[in-house]
Amino acid sequence: MGNNMEKPRALIAMSGGVDSSAAAALMCSRGYECVGVTMKLYDAEQTDSSRLKACCTLEDAEDARSVAYRLGIQYYVFNFKEDFREQVIGRFVDAYERGETPNPCIDCNRYMKFEKLYQRARVLGYDTIVTGHYARIAYDETSGRWLLKKGRNAAKDQSYVLYAMTQEELAHTQFPLGEFESKDEVRKLAASYGFINAEKHDSQDICFVPDGDYAAFIERYTGKQYPHGNFIDESGRVLGEHQGLIRYTIGQRRGLGIAAGKPVYVCRKSVADNTVTLSDSASLFSTRLTARDFNWIAFAQPPEHPIRVAAKPRYRAKEAPATAEAHPDGTVTITFDQPQRAITTGQAVVLYDGDTVIGGGTICQ
Known part of the structure; x- marks a missing residue:
């Protein structure tokens, strides 16, 4: 992608968290000409819930900027909100409306970090993009293919959400944290650089639904009310009324509002007749x-x-x-x-x- 006569150039995806900050420090120490980038994907300030564990906040961007300043590298914010709305939020809502339970983090990695950001890096002449994921990339001489491997830290391994990466993306991506065996090592590294976010907690929720109420978010987003329907058992007998298919996922037991006299679980959802089938655990x-x-x-x-x-x-x-x-x-x-x-x-x-x-x-x- 870039010019081999000069220092190799790395575009670092910086979320404001400790992982991407440590990744940036490692790339600088390896002699790369680094630029930090925060992808503006969503206005977290629009959500009225607690932002303790949400990402994409203004504070996150300020933390990323502070780290870039300490490292002496340039820092930019790329506005990808429209793409995120279409490729991640849109797909999330569509899946729920089809009766599925999606994982939007996979789409975010696939369409934003390793498609959109990679394309931008290529246009700007960068050799590699870098993220703070706990995973590893290796080249296999025998097959001539780039391989995705688990991170050494089994508890933090993120290879699952990266399975959609292409050969070209793998060839031009680096995961510097993949070799780290504990999060403490990463925090110590960040602290040694004096980073403001060395002890910052990890964001755990879906950034656009920080309160975890997916159904309420989907109703706000679409402006629709999803029709109530029947809870049925496996023989088709009506057990009660559900509050809309988007409120349930397979294996769910809590919040059903059904007194069945025994534990029952969601085992099927049918968009065709708007039913939710409940069963005992064995049927799951x-x-x-x-x-x-x-x-x-x-x-x-x-x-x-x-x-x-x-x-x-x-x-x-x-x-x-x-x-x-x-x-x-x-x-x-x-x-x-x-x-x-x-x-x-x-x-x-x-x-x-x-x-x-x-x-x-x-x-x-």
Whole structure:
């Protein structure tokens, strides 16, 4: 991307948090000509909830600016709000309206950081983009492919949300924190530079829904009221009234408002007849799923024969042994050795071989 006669140039995505700040310091120490960039994605100030754990606040941008100043690097804010609205919030709302439960952090990484920001970096002549993700990138001489690997810090590993990265993006991205085995090491590094955010807590919520009330956000965003419908059991018997499909997700037990005399869980949602099916815990377990929009990282072409994998059907799930089979229509069927609980459409399934990401896609059935 850049000019090899001079210092290599790195565009650092700086959120204002300690991770991206430490990543910036490491790139400067490695001799890169660095520029810090905060992507303005969403006006967190518009939300009336507590911003303790939200990101994209004015304070975050000021923290990032302060770190850039201490490092002596230039700092800019890129306004990507329209793209974020379309590619992340829009997709989030559409998925809920289809009865799915999406993970918007995956779309944010896919469409904003590693598409939009990468394109901007290329236009501006930067060699690499850098983020504070806990993951690693390696080049495999045998296959001639760039590989995505788990971060050394198993508790913080973020490879799951990065499965959509392309070969070109992997070739021009660096994750300096991928080799760190603890968050304390990262905080110590930030403190050694005198960064204002060395002890800052991590943002944990979806930035545009910091209070966690997805349904209320979707109603405000769309201006729609979602119709009530029937809770039914697996035989179709009506158990009561639900408050709109967007308020429920597979495996949910709390907040149903149903006195069934025993614990019941959401096991299915049907947009076609606006019903939510409730069942006991046993009905939540299944051994099979199908995924669409599959991105193979470890292979140039989908494998011709079924392969053995460790599959992770949601971010916080443990990997489980499974067999993956690619189909001519681009979908992939994952069959688990043991039944998995509450497999949910709209979530991602990511396949691993040891610490290497084989690929991933969106669960569609």
